[in-house]
Structure formats: structure tokens, C-alpha cells
Amino acid sequence: MHPEHPDLITTPLTADLIRGALELERTERGLLPHRLPARARAQCADPQLALVEAQPSGVRLALRTRATVVELDTLPTRRTYTGAPPRPDGVYELLVGGRPHGRATASGGHTLTVDLSTGAAEHRTGPPGTLRFTGLPDRDKDVEIWLPHNETTELVALRTDAPVAPVPDRGRRVWLHHGSSISHGSEAAAPTGTWPARAASRAGVELINLGLGGSALLDPFTARAMRDTPADLLSVKIGINLVNLDLMRLRAFGPAVHGFLDTLREGHPTAPLLVVSPLYCPIHEDTPGPGTFDLAALAEGRLGFLATGDPAERAAGKLTLTVIREELVRIVRERAADDPRLHYLDGLELYGASDHAELPLPDGLHPDAATHLRIGDRFTDLAFAPDGPFGARTA
Known part of the structure; x- marks a missing residue:
């Protein structure tokens, strides 16, 4: 008492x-x-x-x-x-x-x-x-x-x-996900309204959300943490933070993705593993980082973000979202020849240009609460479909 x-x-x-x-x-x-x-x-x-x-x-x-x-x-x-x-x-x-x-x-x-x-x-x-x-x-x-x-x-x-x-063990599958602030929840209205929580609820799985705002950076320590965490389903959403922090060049990106996936496979050799590319984000589609706060928006009492790179710098190996999607497609295709449970999901299928026209990113970077629900529903429909990477056939 x-x-x-x-x-x-x-x-x-x-x-x-x-x-x-x-x-x-x-x-x-x-x-x-x-x-x-x-x-x-x-x-x-x-x-x-x-x-x-x-x-x-x-x-x-x-x-x-x-x-x-x-x-x-x-x-x-x-x-x-x-x-x-x-x-x-x-x-x-x-x-x-x-x-x-x-x-x-x-x-x-x-x-x-x-x-x-x-x-x-x-x-x-x-x-x-x-x-x-x-x-x-x-x-x-x-x-x-x-x-x-x-x-x-x-x-x-x-x-x-x-x-x-x-609560007794219900035998539900455990889904371990890693991503950026969007996976973390950004502007979701409540904790069950983040897109991963929405998807987990609809799919009937137990969520472990390693969405880390500003910190989805292919860090080896995050890969090892995921490697050592029991899970039935794994996904990793790669891209936006690497661009808006201007963290690495193309030469480093490919090997870093391979290393991250290799580490996950050390602990989860046969689990379905889904690589998700970036959602649509106009400021970084073809313009490298670093990103910065929009001071004009702040002066108006709004939070906003801008890309400060030069699109011409792509030739020198600077990353944009378009470059990252192209590289992820190539990497997953090459690896899937020896890893049939490795899959790719284009982030534009979760939130693309037409979605942005209807539900624009309020600060230029993060989706609002309604968009989180849309992304979660689409992820469920694509990833957890009976013939999807996390569908019944993967049980």
C-alpha cells in the first residue's frame, strides 16, 4: 500500500x-x-x-x-x-x-x-x-x-x-526496426500513432522500435545491438540522416551498408530482413546536405529545414536521397542472390511525390500525424501482406 x-x-x-x-x-x-x-x-x-x-x-x-x-x-x-x-x-x-x-x-x-x-x-x-x-x-x-x-x-x-x-507470452512475432526521426515518431500525435506502432498494431506483432532521431547513421554499435536482440522480423530504413548530416560520401556508403547487413545476419541468419529506402523529401531529393534550420521560418515562429549542399557535388560523391535509393536497390539485388530472405522496399511507395502534394511535410523534413498513419498503413499492406516479406509465408 x-x-x-x-x-x-x-x-x-x-x-x-x-x-x-x-x-x-x-x-x-x-x-x-x-x-x-x-x-x-x-x-x-x-x-x-x-x-x-x-x-x-x-x-x-x-x-x-x-x-x-x-x-x-x-x-x-x-x-x-x-x-x-x-x-x-x-x-x-x-x-x-x-x-x-x-x-x-x-x-x-x-x-x-x-x-x-x-x-x-x-x-x-x-x-x-x-x-x-x-x-x-x-x-x-x-x-x-x-x-x-x-x-x-x-x-x-x-x-x-x-x-x-x-502479460503472458502470446507467441506473437517480434519486429525489430531501425530508422531515423520519422521511424522514431517525429510529429506523431501519440506513441501508438508513430508509423511503426501503427503498423505493428495492425499486423499483430510485438514492436521494438530503434528509430533514433537524427541518428540512423549505419553505426556499427547499432548493428551489434540489433544483432544481439532476439527478433523474428528485422527492418532498417536507411538514408535521410546520412544526407542531412552530410556524414559520408558514396565510396563509404556502399561498404557501410554491407557491413551493417552483415552484422545483422550474424545474429539473425535466416530472419526476414527488409531494407527500406528514404521517403520523399523535396529538399534532399537531388540536393546534398548538410541540412540546417530555416532561419526565416524561425523568425516567423515556425520550425523549418533547408538543404545547403550543391546538386553539382553529386559528381564528387556527395549523397542525395536519389543516389541512396539507387545504391540500395543495387546492394539488395546483389546480396539477395545468396540471401533469399533479404528484401527491398522503396520508401516512395510509403510516401511519394503525390502524397507530398496532398500532405506536405510541415517543416520540410518530418511528416505530420496524419501522414504517420498513412505510412504505417501502407507499410502493413506492403510488408505484412500474405506474399510480402513479413507475410504469413515467412512465419
Whole structure:
């Protein structure tokens, strides 16, 4: 029992109640879910990676309980950007039997304020907040609480009005996906509204989402983390971050893709493996990076992005989305001769020029909430079709 909630039972937060995280760090307050293990984090000092891998996209509590009341104490860390529009607070979603039952946001928490002009960051501490969900059906049921996809979240305490147990194994396939901020969730309205979460729900699979905003960079430590994570289905979405960070040239790109796929195959030699090329993004289709903030948009209170490269630099090996799609097609075709469970999906089939005409990217880079749902539905229809790479024949 909790002294302030004498009618509720406090259940220790343990790994068997949490899905979608690769590691749980014990903190002074509770548990911090990580989407990359400590060994991987130790191999990169990039603060952007440290920020995004601790944002629990796809991470959820999974409980079997008769409880009608669920309380969760959390300690969020929110980002704000000076000179940019305020970001909405992270959303927590409670599902009963896979169906939405309630949403909430947490009060309190830490704040990380980033100055876009200098990159300087200021961290202010705050207290935990309490989420309370009521009116759950009075019967044994599966309850999930999806954590905010874009807000670092420490789990402090779990209280219910009936005992809690882990959800039994349903024998569902595990889908492990890696990609950029779009896979992470970018401008999705809620954690189950990111395109991978939408696809996983429709396909009836368990999601582990390694979408890492700004950090889908063919990093060897990410490949090793995926290699060592049990999964039945794997996908990797490659391209946009390599361009907008201007990270490598064509000479390095092909071998890096091969190396990443080789590492995945070390741990998953026969699992269906899907390579997804970039979605349509006009600023980088034929213009290399680096990308930068659109200062004119910021002056108007909007967030926007621009490409600063020169299309003529493609001749010197600079990458664009068009170049990357061409290379990925070639690489997958060559490898598939010896790897029949390796597949390619053109990102333009998920979001192409005609989609952009109807649902343009609000900031020039990231899809909005409605577009996330469209991408998720298309991915399900293509990848999880009976004859698709993740279809019934791959079981």
C-alpha cells in the first residue's frame, strides 16, 4: 500500500512488465528505459544520440490485471528550443486488450532548453508527476501503457487497485526496426500513432522500435545491438540522416551498408530482413546536405529545414536521397542472390511525390500525424501482406 493511496497496491517496476526497451537503468528515482545498451552508448559521445535513445518510442508497460484504477508516477524530461514554437507535452496512452482507453500527460519533470543558434543546452530539474487512469473494465485483461515517444521518461512507481502480473507470452512475432526521426515518431500525435506502432498494431506483432532521431547513421554499435536482440522480423530504413548530416560520401556508403547487413545476419541468419529506402523529401531529393534550420521560418515562429549542399557535388560523391535509393536497390539485388530472405522496399511507395502534394511535410523534413498513419498503413499492406516479406509465408 502507498501511504497517500491506501486503497492502491504498489507493484515494483521490473523488466518483465516492460516491453520495447533494450536496457533498463536503475536511477535514484526509478527506472530509465534505454533503446540502446550501455556498451553501444559508450561508443558514441554524440549528445543527440544520448537524448533520442532515452526517449522511449515503442516502450510500454504490459500488465495482466483486474484493476479498474492504474496510477503511474513518472519523471519526464522535456525539450524546448529558444526561438522555436513550444513543443507539446508527451502523451501516455493506456490500452485495454489493444484498444485505446485513455490518454494523459505528466506534470512536473525536468526541462532541457536548447539554444538553436549556439547549440547550448540548459537543464532544469523538477519533481515527478502522477498519471491516473480510471474506469477500466472489472475483469482480467491485458493493459498496456505506452510511454511518450519523444520525451525521456523515468518510471518511478506503479499503483493499482488489484494485483498485477506480466502479460503472458502470446507467441506473437517480434519486429525489430531501425530508422531515423520519422521511424522514431517525429510529429506523431501519440506513441501508438508513430508509423511503426501503427503498423505493428495492425499486423499483430510485438514492436521494438530503434528509430533514433537524427541518428540512423549505419553505426556499427547499432548493428551489434540489433544483432544481439532476439527478433523474428528485422527492418532498417536507411538514408535521410546520412544526407542531412552530410556524414559520408558514396565510396563509404556502399561498404557501410554491407557491413551493417552483415552484422545483422550474424545474429539473425535466416530472419526476414527488409531494407527500406528514404521517403520523399523535396529538399534532399537531388540536393546534398548538410541540412540546417530555416532561419526565416524561425523568425516567423515556425520550425523549418533547408538543404545547403550543391546538386553539382553529386559528381564528387556527395549523397542525395536519389543516389541512396539507387545504391540500395543495387546492394539488395546483389546480396539477395545468396540471401533469399533479404528484401527491398522503396520508401516512395510509403510516401511519394503525390502524397507530398496532398500532405506536405510541415517543416520540410518530418511528416505530420496524419501522414504517420498513412505510412504505417501502407507499410502493413506492403510488408505484412500474405506474399510480402513479413507475410504469413515467412512465419
